[in-house]
Amino acid sequence: MxxxxxxxxxxxxxxxxxxxxxxxxxxxxxxxxxxxxxxxxxxxxxxxxxxxxxxxxxxxxxxxxTTNKTDFFREPAHYDVLAHTAIPEAFARKSSTEPVQFRLWSAAASIGAEAYSAAMVLAEAARENRLLDWMILGTDLSGGALAKARNAIYPAEELAPVPPELRQRYAMRGRPGARSREMRIVPELRRRTRFEQLNLIEPPYPVAFNLDVIMLRNVLIYFDHDRQTKVVNNVVDHLRPGGHFYVGHAESMIVNDPRLEQLAPATFRRKDTI
Known part of the structure; x- marks a missing residue:
């Protein structure tokens, strides 16, 4: 049985x-x-x-x-690349007065820590340049995890990895009493971050194409080699040429898509041509 x-x-x-x-x-x-x-x-x-x-x-x-292990700012190098490479590259493709649309997909979003970490980075960039128009889609197989992501309430200790200035700006402390040890992501980030249920082994995905960044982290390790290859190929279909693709640090060797070039450990860019 x-x-x-x-x-x-x-x-x-x-x-x-x-x-x-x-x-x-x-x-x-x-x-x-x-x-x-x-x-x-x-x-x-x-x-x-x-x-x-x-x-x-x-x-x-x-x-x-399903394994819903996740942390805010887990594998922080990816957020540094997002802030210092991916976002500046998006601005470099546009004129100085043209709004910049930036779209990110957290493809194994779990309870939302990854998506909201990226949201904080993007919100900081938008504070510096109001032409940045960003949105995030988080998807996951687990309906329970997605409900937590949409609710966006976390024990305060789970936000400990968030830099203090970002935690102060983008997380609200619960009222005195039972919720005093909880924090909630601010509405400004929640409005720009949506969560939907999606099974990565069931393409085609109801996800937009030409995305700027896709984060597919710490989920490939649960698939066999054939499924790993198919999922990577199907996900990368949604990435624009020049867009960034991040996987977990234990998954770098899994990625074998000819459309991708490796920039750093677990960090790839989709080539303009193949």
């Missing part, structure tokens, strides 16, 4: 769950097993496959089996 579950997860999400991860499956599904009053993992799996509960349980399963 667990093999059937592993095959289902791979088929529907692309996530590899080998047999030696059965203990991980059991621990993650235990929450649903308990919630439904079932006495074992096997009884829960039978409830899914033989009891007809799979469709109803599927959103819960997605939230439990």
């Amino acid at each position: 667990q093999r059937r579950f592993r095959e289902l997860i791979y088929r529907e999400t692309g996530i590899k769950m080998p047999q030696n991860k059965d203990h991980l499956i059991a621990s993650r599904l235990r929450k649903r097993q308990i919630a439904l009053g079932l006495n074992s993992l096997d009884s829960y799996l039978a409830h899914l496959f033989d009891g007809g509960a799979l469709d109803a349980e599927w959103p819960e399963i997605l939230d439990l089996v």
Whole structure:
């Protein structure tokens, strides 16, 4: 029965769950097993496959089996490249009086820390030059993670990696009481950052083309080689020539798209021609 579950997860999400991860499956599904009053993992799996509960349980399963580990300003070199290379290059392509549209896609957005970190960088650039018109799309497979991203409320300690001046400007402290240890991203950033559910193994994607930056970080490691190649190729289709593509630092060697040239570890640019 667990093999059937592993095959289902791979088929529907692309996530590899080998047999030696059965203990991980059991621990993650235990929450649903308990919630439904079932006495074992096997009884829960039978409830899914033989009891007809799979469709109803599927959103819960997605939230439990996907890894939503993320941090604000994780792998900070990418945000430095965004601020000091990608954004200036966007201005260099336009006249000094023409508005600059800058579009970024956080393609494995999780609970939104990556997207809001990028939003802070872009908002800072817009403070210096009001011609910058930026928007961010965050997508993820997990509906639960996306709900947290849209809500944009985080324990204060999770915003510790944010530079103090940015944290003061772009995060609001909760009112005294139960929420005093929480912070919320300011409305100005939330208005320019939207989140949608998307499965990376199900192209074509309902995402705009000719994007300036795509962040596909720390998700490829969960796919096998064939899926990794297809996802990178499909995602890069949405990147404009000259646009930037960022992956996790453990994923640099995975990227093998002839349209990309490597600028730095885990940092690529789409070539103007191939």
